[in-house]
Amino acid sequence: MICETAQKGFETPRKDSETPRKDSETPRKGFETPRKGSETPRKGFETPRKGFETPRKHFETPRKGSETPRKDSETAKVANSAVRARIFDVQKLEIIPLGGIGEFGMNCMGLRYDGEMIIIDAGMGFPEETPYGVDISIPNFDFLEAYRDDLTAIILTHGHEDHIGALAWILKKFNLPVYSSRFTLSLAEKRLAEFDMLDDVLLHRVKAGQTVEIGPFKVEFIHASHSLVECFSLAVTTPVGTIIHTGDYKIDDTPVIGKPYDLARLKAIGDAGVLALLCDSTNATVPGRTPSEQAVIPAFEEIFEETEGRLFIATFSSSLHRLQIVFDVAHEFGRRVCVLGRSMHRNVEIAASQGLLKIPHDTLIELSDARAVDDDEICYLVTGSQGEMRAALWNLATQVYRGMQIEKGDTVVLSARIIPGNEKNISRLIGHLYKRGANIIEEKRRLVHVSGHASQEDIRIMVETSRPRFVIPIHGEYRMLFRQKEFIKNHVAGYNDDNILLVENGDMIELDERSVQIVEKIDLFKTFIDEESMEEIEYETVRERKKLAYGGAVSLVVTIDKRTHDLVGEPLLDFQGVAGIDPTNGFVKDARDAIIAAIDEMKHEHIVDRVIFREQLRLSLKKYLQAKLGTKPVIVTTIVEV
Numbered sequence: 001m002i003c004e005t006a007q008k009g010f011e012t013p014r015k016d017s018e019t020p021r022k023d024s025e026t027p028r029k030g031f032e033t034p035r036k037g038s039e040t041p042r043k044g045f046e047t048p049r050k051g052f053e054t055p056r057k058h059f060e061t062p063r064k065g066s067e068t069p070r071k072d073s074e075t076a077k078v079a080n081s082a083v084r085a086r087i088f089d090v091q092k093l094e095i096i097p098l099g100g101i102g103e104f105g106m107n108c109m110g111l112r113y114d115g116e117m118i119i120i121d122a123g124m125g126f127p128e129e130t131p132y133g134v135d136i137s138i139p140n141f142d143f144l145e146a147y148r149d150d151l152t153a154i155i156l157t158h159g160h161e162d163h164i165g166a167l168a169w170i171l172k173k174f175n176l177p178v179y180s181s182r183f184t185l186s187l188a189e190k191r192l193a194e195f196d197m198l199d200d201v202l203l204h205r206v207k208a209g210q211t212v213e214i215g216p217f218k219v220e221f222i223h224a225s226h227s228l229v230e231c232f233s234l235a236v237t238t239p240v241g242t243i244i245h246t247g248d249y250k251i252d253d254t255p256v257i258g259k260p261y262d263l264a265r266l267k268a269i270g271d272a273g274v275l276a277l278l279c280d281s282t283n284a285t286v287p288g289r290t291p292s293e294q295a296v297i298p299a300f301e302e303i304f305e306e307t308e309g310r311l312f313i314a315t316f317s318s319s320l321h322r323l324q325i326v327f328d329v330a331h332e333f334g335r336r337v338c339v340l341g342r343s344m345h346r347n348v349e350i351a352a353s354q355g356l357l358k359i360p361h362d363t364l365i366e367l368s369d370a371r372a373v374d375d376d377e378i379c380y381l382v383t384g385s386q387g388e389m390r391a392a393l394w395n396l397a398t399q400v401y402r403g404m405q406i407e408k409g410d411t412v413v414l415s416a417r418i419i420p421g422n423e424k425n426i427s428r429l430i431g432h433l434y435k436r437g438a439n440i441i442e443e444k445r446r447l448v449h450v451s452g453h454a455s456q457e458d459i460r461i462m463v464e465t466s467r468p469r470f471v472i473p474i475h476g477e478y479r480m481l482f483r484q485k486e487f488i489k490n491h492v493a494g495y496n497d498d499n500i501l502l503v504e505n506g507d508m509i510e511l512d513e514r515s516v517q518i519v520e521k522i523d524l525f526k527t528f529i530d531e532e533s534m535e536e537i538e539y540e541t542v543r544e545r546k547k548l549a550y551g552g553a554v555s556l557v558v559t560i561d562k563r564t565h566d567l568v569g570e571p572l573l574d575f576q577g578v579a580g581i582d583p584t585n586g587f588v589k590d591a592r593d594a595i596i597a598a599i600d601e602m603k604h605e606h607i608v609d610r611v612i613f614r615e616q617l618r619l620s621l622k623k624y625l626q627a628k629l630g631t632k633p634v635i636v637t638t639i640v641e642v
Contacts, residue, residue: 001198001202002203002205003204091239092240093275095109096112097503098124098139098506099505103477104477105162106125106138106162107162111236111243112150113216114215115150115213118152118236120245121156122139122163124162124172134529134545141173149466152176153214159231161318164180165191170387175201182207183356184231188203209265216238217236219235222269223264224246224247227319227451228246229351233266242274243274244273244279249454250290251263254293255294266462269466275469276511277462278461279454282475283451284459284481290453290458293450295450298447300325300326301332304332305328307370309409310409311410313412314384317341317346317383323347323348330363335377337379338364338379339364339382340380340392340401341391343383367627371403371404385415385416385426393412393429396447397433411440412439414430414442414448459488463492463495464492469499470501471500471501472503473485504521507521508520514642544634547634552634554621554633555636556571556636557571557572557636557639558572558595558639560641565607569597570596573591573595575633613635
């Protein structure tokens with residue numbers, strides 16, 4: 001359900017947001033007994049949808065993992081108890097990064113005060129464990145079970161997958177209202193619809209310049225320029241002070257779509273006083289200013305003018321500024337544009353319907369009609385700039401895709417930066433394109449891409465305009481966080497090691513008017529997702545897959561007389577992918593003999609107990625293989641009774 005939120009937020013703020021509510025001293029029981037402020041719904045909640053009043057089954061009955069939290073959730077409750085008590089005593093603001101710090105992707109952060117917590121972003125990542133069947137990683141939301149009664153709302157800064165891609169999974173566990181821009185929520189709706197969840201969640205549309213009150217938090221949405229549209233920085237006012245969360249941003253004075261970053265509003269907030277700035281670090285290693293999106297136009301004009309054959313442009317489907325430039329330049333040079341790739345189709349459709357993307361008349365064309373257009377009159381806008389094997393460009397380069405393939409004489413423009421971790425995929429893609437005879441234009445050859453993130457001088461502008469008491473670098477690898485700290489220390493007056501704090505995922509940060517510190521460190525394991533089934537993969541499962549990849553597997557079958565419990569015949573051994581195994585050198589026979597000897601030495605009561613028997617067999621074989629081969633394969637033991 002989409003709700004429009006009034007310009008001033010909730011017109012009648014809850015009494016308990018003005019004065020810390022009494023029940024914050026003793027946390028409320030949950031959703032069974034709503035607090036007084038919830039008995040008379042605020043304006044955005046006056047007529048909840050039926051699905052929100054009576055959640056679907058998976059919200060009514062928490063999944064098994066929620067009923068009995070995993071060990072790390074139980075540990076979190078205990079580990080955080082002292083911190084939680086301290087917060088209630090001295091009324092400090094608590095910040096808990098769950099992802100996105102020291103890495104790319106999985107951006108997610110909790111802000112907590114007086115027993116209420118808001119979540120900023122819920123993003124996915126693309127883990128290094130992809131060889132083990134893992135396609136997606138998300139933050140470990142089980143950690144939030146310890147805060148279930150405190151969770152109040154989710155705020156989304158913008159619509160990139162590393163900020164909204166995990167929304168469905170957090171909403172499965174905690175049915176919270178979601179606040180963001182029209183375009184961001186449109187993207188979120190598409191993903192939630194795939195999970196059949198739209199009827200169960202409450203989505204609030206907000207606009208730049210708008211403020212909403214959520215418990216003790218006043219959240220103002222500041223217009224931010226980025227590679228996407230309708231992006232926000234957040235000014236979160238708390239009883240302790242104001243926190244600026246930049247989201248992803250750059251200071252673009254001439255964006256292709258929309259207005260420049262709202263520095264005037266940022267300055268006004270800075271004049272009133274900012275306690276802490278949580279600042280994007282992605283380009284903290286890059287000197288100068290990040291170029292405007294307009295900077296790529298001359299290169300695209302040259303490419304369109306020079307190219308005689310078919311033109312394929314691969315970029316991020318979310319880079320609406322880039323898409324607008326392609327449509328405009330294509331129209332200028334008399335080329336029609338055909339869109340290939342599911343996400344590209346979806347984003348073009350949404351952006352055009354909302355008036356964000358202005359497509360010149362008679363420029364957009366369907367594939368069925370594009371086949372009849374001359375090669376020098378067509379441009380294909382495609383997904384797959386990162387070498388994704390399921391994307392349109394990869395399929396065009398490696399096989400026949402919808403009756404088409406890359407051919408000699410085609411020009412392919414890779415209009416995107418390389419996301420760390422994708423280098424090999426992109427290299428393979430380029431190799432396939434060259435084999436097909438394509439001419440390839442990369443960022444290194446032409447200015448066909450500019451970043452959507454702040455470089456060093458943009459960061460300086462952000463800090464000098466907001467003038468925070470403390471700076472906490474976020475969003476990026478640790479080296480980027482460190483470089484932001486060093487740059488600010490050396491180039492912005494008034495900042496040093498005492499007021500710039502480097503943090504990591506799982507650090508529990510406390511702030512008051514005078515200090516910021518890390519008070520607790522929690523080990524947070526990632527949650528892995530199988531992209532085919534969209535189901536969670538337990539961390540231990542991934543570890544087992546990793547062991548299989550490096551050590552192989554051994555199957556051991558032992559047959560036992562169910563009456564006498566004596567060994568029947570010889571054990572059966574099957575080795576899969578185990579290094580050092582030579583079937584001709586007698587190793588398998590020696591291993592079999594070692595198992596028989598181990599059984600002979602076991603106590604009768606251990607053999608009778610099949611659980612103990614199976615484990616002792618596994619350990620005996622494990623020790624033997626380690627001693628003889630120095631390897632640790634996965635061992636699967638089966639006991640057959642006859």
